[in-house]
Amino acid sequence: MTDSAVVWFRRDLRIGENPAWGNATKDADSVLPLFVVDPRLMAAAGDHRRNQLVAHLAGLDEDLQSEGGRLHVAVGDPVDVVPAVSGSANVYWNDDYTPYARRRDGAVAAKLGDRVHRFHGNVVHPPGTLLTGSGAPYKVFTPFSKRWFSEPVRHAPEPGPAAVSVDPGIGVPDGDEPLMAGGERAALDRLEAFAAVVGDYPTTRDRPDLDATSRLSADLKFGTLSPLQIMDRIGTETDGARAFVRQLCWRDFYAAVIDAFPHTAQRAMRPEYDGIEWRNDDDDFSAWCAGRTGYPIVDAGMRQLAGEGWVHNRVRMIVASFLVKDLLIDWRWGERFFRRWLVDGDVAQNVGNWQWVAGTGVDAAPYFRVFNPVTQSKKFDPSGEYIRRWVPELAELGNAHIHAPWESGPLELAAAGITLDDTYPLPIVDHAEARERCLETYQRARGRAGT
DNA sequence: TTTTGAGTTGTTCGA
DNA sequence: GTCGAACAACTCAAA
Numbered sequence: 001m002t003d004s005a006v007v008w009f010r011r012d013l014r015i016g017e018n019p020a021w022g023n024a025t026k027d028a029d030s031v032l033p034l035f036v037v038d039p040r041l042m043a044a045a046g047d048h049r050r051n052q053l054v055a056h057l058a059g060l061d062e063d064l065q066s067e068g069g070r071l072h073v074a075v076g077d078p079v080d081v082v083p084a085v086s087g088s089a090n091v092y093w094n095d096d097y098t099p100y101a102r103r104r105d106g107a108v109a110a111k112l113g114d115r116v117h118r119f120h121g122n123v124v125h126p127p128g129t130l131l132t133g134s135g136a137p138y139k140v141f142t143p144f145s146k147r148w149f150s151e152p153v154r155h156a157p158e159p160g161p162a163a164v165s166v167d168p169g170i171g172v173p174d175g176d177e178p179l180m181a182g183g184e185r186a187a188l189d190r191l192e193a194f195a196a197v198v199g200d201y202p203t204t205r206d207r208p209d210l211d212a213t214s215r216l217s218a219d220l221k222f223g224t225l226s227p228l229q230i231m232d233r234i235g236t237e238t239d240g241a242r243a244f245v246r247q248l249c250w251r252d253f254y255a256a257v258i259d260a261f262p263h264t265a266q267r268a269m270r271p272e273y274d275g276i277e278w279r280n281d282d283d284d285f286s287a288w289c290a291g292r293t294g295y296p297i298v299d300a301g302m303r304q305l306a307g308e309g310w311v312h313n314r315v316r317m318i319v320a321s322f323l324v325k326d327l328l329i330d331w332r333w334g335e336r337f338f339r340r341w342l343v344d345g346d347v348a349q350n351v352g353n354w355q356w357v358a359g360t361g362v363d364a365a366p367y368f369r370v371f372n373p374v375t376q377s378k379k380f381d382p383s384g385e386y387i388r389r390w391v392p393e394l395a396e397l398g399n400a401h402i403h404a405p406w407e408s409g410p411l412e413l414a415a416a417g418i419t420l421d422d423t424y425p426l427p428i429v430d431h432a433e434a435r436e437r438c439l440e441t442y443q444r445a446r447g448r449a450g451t
Numbered sequence: 452t453t454t455t456g457a458g459t460t461g462t463t464c465g466a
Numbered sequence: 467g468t469c470g471a472a473c474a475a476c477t478c479a480a481a
Contacts, residue, residue: 132479140478368473371463
């Protein structure tokens with residue numbers, strides 16, 4: 001026990017229930033907590049995520065100070081920085097499973113040799129541990145979930161007595177106000193708040209006008225909470241708890257899928273769907289990005305993305321279906337845009353869910369399932385409150401008209417102070433026509449693959 | 452090896 | 467207004 005260790009924090013910015021931290025502080029006499037600002041990842045992150053990251057780093061640094069140490073922050077390519085900073089120390093980290101992370105970690109591990117100690121701290125059941133009877137990775141969610149719920153879990157050990165280094169490196173960079181308060185304790189507060197209302201989750205989860213979801217996606221992205229901590233707190237006793245924990249299972253499913261099928265980060269799971277003749281119209285894409293499609297629920301969602309970096313899950317599906325199916329724009333364009341701007345932007349989850357909506361992925365939605373943005377809006381934002389919050393120019397329209405302003409009469413529009421095609425856009429596509437166009441396009445791709 | 456049952460989140464149409 | 471069927475066959479996972 002004269003060893004020193006480095007814990008390389010990446011997306012596990014917490015001390016509690018952290019296998020790399022728990023093991024390093026048990027094994028070694030002294031521990032250097034390291035975070036490497038990777039310019040490649042920072043270049044792909046929008047302001048929302050960058051600010052959230054900085055806030056979480058500051059929170060972690062604060063928690064380490066109460067342990068008598070500091071978070072050592074360095075900048076550069078981790079493949080160079082981690083071996084340089086660690087010297088001859090052992091290096092501990094929790095794995096990530098995207099193609100980029102695996103390449104990077106493989107290169108670092110190759111340089112460090114047997115000084116590397118890798119753990120799994122960001123999923124409940126690590127990729128590769130749940131396999132079908134024939135030893136293959138699952139491609140269907142339901143049988144995966146049955147295994148997932150029945151399999152015992154492994155917790156991280158409690159932290160040991162190692163001394164924590166006080167060298168802060170360059171220190172935590174400055175950032176603007178984050179969407180969520182930074183650090184592990186703030187995340188635990190969010191978990192407590194959600195635990196109090198999880199019983200309502202099955203009935204309220206689809207309502208973007210209510211604040212009924214956990215809002216823990218960014219904590220899972222950055223690891224200020226581990227999924228095990230969440231599962232332990234929420235439990236699986238009630239219907240609401242099970243419905244929510246099932247979402248953690250989806251998260252593990254998509255982590256396992258991108259680990260087993262890394263090509264899905266770039267291409268469709270099913271090769272025939274790489275042959276879809278996307279329209280990829282730049283003007284349509286710009287209108288979608290800017291929240292000016294003329295469909296209020298779509299525009300509200302895209303403006304929430306720009307404003308907060310977070311969007312309600314139901315609305316993510318609606319805007320994604322609209323981009324891919326109504327506008328026939330390549331799901332990768334949407335995936336890239338989401339990944340940049342989402343505070344919880346996570347390659348495995350983002351790719352998995354975009355491929356689900358596009359019908360191109362593992363266990364995806366059938367291609368002929370095309371969300372109707374007006375029907376969805378009426379069903380899940382019944383009073384139009386969510387739309388009014390994010391599309392204020394429509395705020396004066398009544399419930400009967402706010403979901404489809406172009407169907408309103410001139411009197412209602414005038415009374416609400418709206419001039420279509422001026423103060424608010426006309427729909428950039430007719431949904432019924434777009435739906436037909438989508439079905440034909442997908443059928444052509446399938447037909448070509450079959451012959 | 453073959454068979455069998457099952458498959459996140461919808462929409463539209465016609466009776 | 468309500469309800470069931472069609473959408474389209476296909477792949478997966480387990481028995």
